[in-house]
Amino acid sequence: MNGLHASDTLAVDAVRAMSHVQDDRLVQMQRALAGFGGRDDGGVSREALTAAELAARQWLCSQLTGVQYQWYIDDAANLIVRRQGSEPKLAPVMTGSHVDTQPVGGWLDGAYGVIAGIEVLHALDDAGIRTRRSIDVVVWTNEEGSRFSPGAMGSCAFSYPSRLPAFLAAQDASGQCFEVARDAAFDATPHARRIPLGYPIHAYIEAHIEQGPVMENGGQSLGIVTAIQGVRWYEITVHGNSAHAGTTPLAARQDALFIAATMVSELGTAAAARRDDALRWTVGRFEVSPGSINTIADRVTFSVDLRHPQESVLVAMEALLHRMLAQHRGACRYEVRTLMQRAPTLFDANVVSVLESAVQKTTVPYCHLTSGAFHDAMYIADHCPAAMLFVPSKKGISHNVAEDTDVTDLVVGARALTAALVTLSIT
Amino acid sequence: MNGLHASDTLAVDAVRAMSHVQDDRLVQMQRALAGFGGRDDGGVSREALTAAELAARQWLCSQLTGVQYQWYIDDAANLIVRRQGSEPKLAPVMTGSHVDTQPVGGWLDGAYGVIAGIEVLHALDDAGIRTRRSIDVVVWTNEEGSRFSPGAMGSCAFSYPSRLPAFLAAQDASGQCFEVARDAAFDATPHARRIPLGYPIHAYIEAHIEQGPVMENGGQSLGIVTAIQGVRWYEITVHGNSAHAGTTPLAARQDALFIAATMVSELGTAAAARRDDALRWTVGRFEVSPGSINTIADRVTFSVDLRHPQESVLVAMEALLHRMLAQHRGACRYEVRTLMQRAPTLFDANVVSVLESAVQKTTVPYCHLTSGAFHDAMYIADHCPAAMLFVPSKKGISHNVAEDTDVTDLVVGARALTAALVTLSIT
Numbered sequence: 001m002n003g004l005h006a007s008d009t010l011a012v013d014a015v016r017a018m019s020h021v022q023d024d025r026l027v028q029m030q031r032a033l034a035g036f037g038g039r040d041d042g043g044v045s046r047e048a049l050t051a052a053e054l055a056a057r058q059w060l061c062s063q064l065t066g067v068q069y070q071w072y073i074d075d076a077a078n079l080i081v082r083r084q085g086s087e088p089k090l091a092p093v094m095t096g097s098h099v100d101t102q103p104v105g106g107w108l109d110g111a112y113g114v115i116a117g118i119e120v121l122h123a124l125d126d127a128g129i130r131t132r133r134s135i136d137v138v139v140w141t142n143e144e145g146s147r148f149s150p151g152a153m154g155s156c157a158f159s160y161p162s163r164l165p166a167f168l169a170a171q172d173a174s175g176q177c178f179e180v181a182r183d184a185a186f187d188a189t190p191h192a193r194r195i196p197l198g199y200p201i202h203a204y205i206e207a208h209i210e211q212g213p214v215m216e217n218g219g220q221s222l223g224i225v226t227a228i229q230g231v232r233w234y235e236i237t238v239h240g241n242s243a244h245a246g247t248t249p250l251a252a253r254q255d256a257l258f259i260a261a262t263m264v265s266e267l268g269t270a271a272a273a274r275r276d277d278a279l280r281w282t283v284g285r286f287e288v289s290p291g292s293i294n295t296i297a298d299r300v301t302f303s304v305d306l307r308h309p310q311e312s313v314l315v316a317m318e319a320l321l322h323r324m325l326a327q328h329r330g331a332c333r334y335e336v337r338t339l340m341q342r343a344p345t346l347f348d349a350n351v352v353s354v355l356e357s358a359v360q361k362t363t364v365p366y367c368h369l370t371s372g373a374f375h376d377a378m379y380i381a382d383h384c385p386a387a388m389l390f391v392p393s394k395k396g397i398s399h400n401v402a403e404d405t406d407v408t409d410l411v412v413g414a415r416a417l418t419a420a421l422v423t424l425s426i427t
Numbered sequence: 428m429n430g431l432h433a434s435d436t437l438a439v440d441a442v443r444a445m446s447h448v449q450d451d452r453l454v455q456m457q458r459a460l461a462g463f464g465g466r467d468d469g470g471v472s473r474e475a476l477t478a479a480e481l482a483a484r485q486w487l488c489s490q491l492t493g494v495q496y497q498w499y500i501d502d503a504a505n506l507i508v509r510r511q512g513s514e515p516k517l518a519p520v521m522t523g524s525h526v527d528t529q530p531v532g533g534w535l536d537g538a539y540g541v542i543a544g545i546e547v548l549h550a551l552d553d554a555g556i557r558t559r560r561s562i563d564v565v566v567w568t569n570e571e572g573s574r575f576s577p578g579a580m581g582s583c584a585f586s587y588p589s590r591l592p593a594f595l596a597a598q599d600a601s602g603q604c605f606e607v608a609r610d611a612a613f614d615a616t617p618h619a620r621r622i623p624l625g626y627p628i629h630a631y632i633e634a635h636i637e638q639g640p641v642m643e644n645g646g647q648s649l650g651i652v653t654a655i656q657g658v659r660w661y662e663i664t665v666h667g668n669s670a671h672a673g674t675t676p677l678a679a680r681q682d683a684l685f686i687a688a689t690m691v692s693e694l695g696t697a698a699a700a701r702r703d704d705a706l707r708w709t710v711g712r713f714e715v716s717p718g719s720i721n722t723i724a725d726r727v728t729f730s731v732d733l734r735h736p737q738e739s740v741l742v743a744m745e746a747l748l749h750r751m752l753a754q755h756r757g758a759c760r761y762e763v764r765t766l767m768q769r770a771p772t773l774f775d776a777n778v779v780s781v782l783e784s785a786v787q788k789t790t791v792p793y794c795h796l797t798s799g800a801f802h803d804a805m806y807i808a809d810h811c812p813a814a815m816l817f818v819p820s821k822k823g824i825s826h827n828v829a830e831d832t833d834v835t836d837l838v839v840g841a842r843a844l845t846a847a848l849v850t851l852s853i854t
Contacts, residue, residue: 212673212674213676213679217679229673231673233721243823243824244638244639244825245711245732245734245799246639246656246658246707246800247641247798247800247825248639248640249640249641250698250706250708251704252640252823255709257710258691258695258710261689261691261692261695261710264684264685264688265685265691266692268682268688271677272677279677280674280676282721282722284684284715284718284719284721284722285719286713286718288712291712291714293660293712294660294709294732295711296711297711305673305720307672339720371673371674372671372672372673373674396671397670398671398674
């Protein structure tokens with residue numbers, strides 16, 4: 001990354017801007033946003049490009065209306081507000097995240113990253129700071145992927161515009177096309193100017209809740225995310241012979257369910273035995289045919305979700321998977337299919353370094369960590385220098401009405417984000 | 428059982444009648460019956476009281492029309508043909524089975540027991556034998572239980588008439604009541620006189636395919652069934668904590684799927700380690716919530732189908748189940764619910780003895796065995812002395828288009844049935 005060498009010291013304006021982050025304003029905005037799609041139980045139902053999400057976008061636009069602001073929207077309906085810098089021809093610094101939720105989500109998730117970004121701009125206004133580069137706050141479209149598949153559509157299309165046509169054809173459960181939903185987003189924010197996908201960005205920092213228990217358990221208020229884990233998804237199908245549960249002696253069976261359960265148990269035990277804190281190994285789906293109480297199963301299909309920050313460990317675990325399954329080759333026929341794989345994303349060392357200087361200035365306990373979940377930053381890191389900043393998730397819960405983070409952590413996150421963005425915008 | 432002492436020697440008429448069983452007639456009838464609900468792939472779709480099953484009943488009525496025959500139907504639509512004996516006031520000897528199938532079944536199953544019974548009557552006609560007691564051939568209603576639950580409704584209602592009202596209210600998947608379907612059976616066979624449920628029976632023998640591989644593996648053509656296994660059905664629910672597969676360290680998880688799979692594997696291994704050929708242990712259902720590839724499961728519900736001819740073993744296995752599950756009490760919360768239990772059915776020693784004498788007369792290899800599947804004979808054994816006669820199932824397959832038995836075994840089964848019924852009808 002050219003011209004980015006501010007890692008050991010923050011700009012004077014950066015430190016000054018931090019103090020203008022307002023606790024009340026941040027929390028009020030966060031709560032107001034949670035009202036769009038808000039549920040009686042405290043949860044939020046605001047899937048991508050639904051009426052609730054479009055109303056949330058309109059409300060966001062109403063939060064930044066000064067002459068220094070211009071709203072934009074791109075062909076994937078990514079919504080962007082730009083606070084103009086003193087040298088508007090330079091590539092802007094960007095922050096943001098997404099405001100869509102799972103069918104039922106909590107009040108924070110990606111919405112925190114968007115609100116934190118807006119609070120940064122308010123703080124700069126209050127501090128009377130004009131940055132050299134413009135600062136963009138982005139609302140990525142359809143990160144969750146629960147309404148339209150795949151997830152992170154907006155950030156993916158931003159970094160890889162050639163993928164947009166396929167995304168436009170994606171349909172939700174009711175048969176509505178993403179393209180139609182996207183056009184509704186254009187109509188909802190008519191004042192937003194069109195901007196091309198993949199325009200140049202100087203650096204990107206995304207704030208987000210951790211969605212895991214690591215920081216809470218470690219007593220850290222902030223987390224500097226240096227990487228997103230690599231992931232491989234497998235589907236394993238075990239074939240047996242369907243037969244009557246009452247008439248078939250145990251020795252004469254080829255019981256797909258018993259064999260598959262033994263595989264799941266053995267593989268899970270082997271994964272745990274590696275005692276690698278960074279390893280994630282999950283069997284989340286286990287589907288049985290015919291699934292009748294008194295019929296021996298003739299087929300089981302189960303999934304494996306494997307993640308690790310190091311590609312070499314993913315390769316080793318895949319080899320282990322094949323070796324352990326092969327021990328059952330005498331008992332049954334099985335197949336392994338790779339559904340998806342993505343190498344680890346390593347964030348930019350310079351952006352990480354700027355972020356660490358900013359985090360240190362807050363004086364709260366912090367850590368470096370790897371993100372276990374996907375984020376828009378994963379695709380944006382392919383486009384420009386990027387990093388992420390995490391605040392803790394209470395009990396590690398997310399995608400749930402119980403999702404929560406201490407307000408003091410939300411505020412300190414916005415402070416660190418402010419200092420980092422201002423520093424990056426000067427370079 | 429009073430007056431039944433013919434176990435060591437068969438009646439002269441019994442031996443003579445055996446020789447009048449005709450291979451071609453038996454097979455022709457069996458194939459003709461398979462035409463009702465017959466499928467292009469060789470399977471049979473003839474669920475209880477459907478148009479196909481009612482047409483099959485009408486066709487059965489057309490097979491026995493002489494003056495010596497009277498057709499009856501009871502309040503559960505059990506259809507009975509009686510070949511009148513010389514002392515019609517004595518309780519009749521009964522044979523038969525059912526002609527309903529699973530949604531897709533094979534050509535034999537219970538239909539074999541009905542056709543074998545009709546062939547016995549044809550053989551007696553050809554031999555010019557008039558038995559002392561009448562011989563009834565019965566078609567029990569809804570044995571499979573796939574259209575209306577529970578199974579073996581007709582034979583259960585016959586032995587326990589007080590259960591009929593609850594059965595009449597049972598609905599199929601389309602919402603039609605059993606009562607309406609039963610009334611259609613009355614309309615389909617208007618010449619059949621009404622007969623009360625639970626009328627006195629002197630003795631009952633049901634011929635059926637084995638539906639398991641034991642006889643084929645042992646090289647036996649006939650099997651004398653001395654008991655039906657006892658059964659216990661359990662539903663085990665394992666509770667975990669739903670969390671993100673990417674963010675939650677292995678050590679911080681309460682993974683219901685991994686724990687449940689380990690339980691299934693351990694329990695199945697322990698059952699197999701008992702090396703008890705008569706033990707049946709099956710997990711056929713395993714349902715995961717939420718069942719998402721990248722979410723740790725918060726709940727798994729799995730079934731256990733436990734069977735054994737000895738009640739004491741069922742008790743011991745249930746205790747083992749509880750002990751083994753308890754080893755996981757530190758890792759998760761779980762519940763065990765008993766869905767069903769039925770003690771073993773022991774068939775009548777005298778009827779078994781008569782049947783063995785008849786089987787020996789055929790000179791084919793035979794065995795004694797326990798039925799692993801339920802049959803109508805299970806309920807009829809509560810009403811009168813009863814036993815069953817099995818012919819082998821190729822590869823143990825049933826409820827499947829591939830269900831098959833050598834024609835020579837079908838014929839020898841009908842011969843043994845003839846000799847046994849004639850002997851019982853004399854006493």
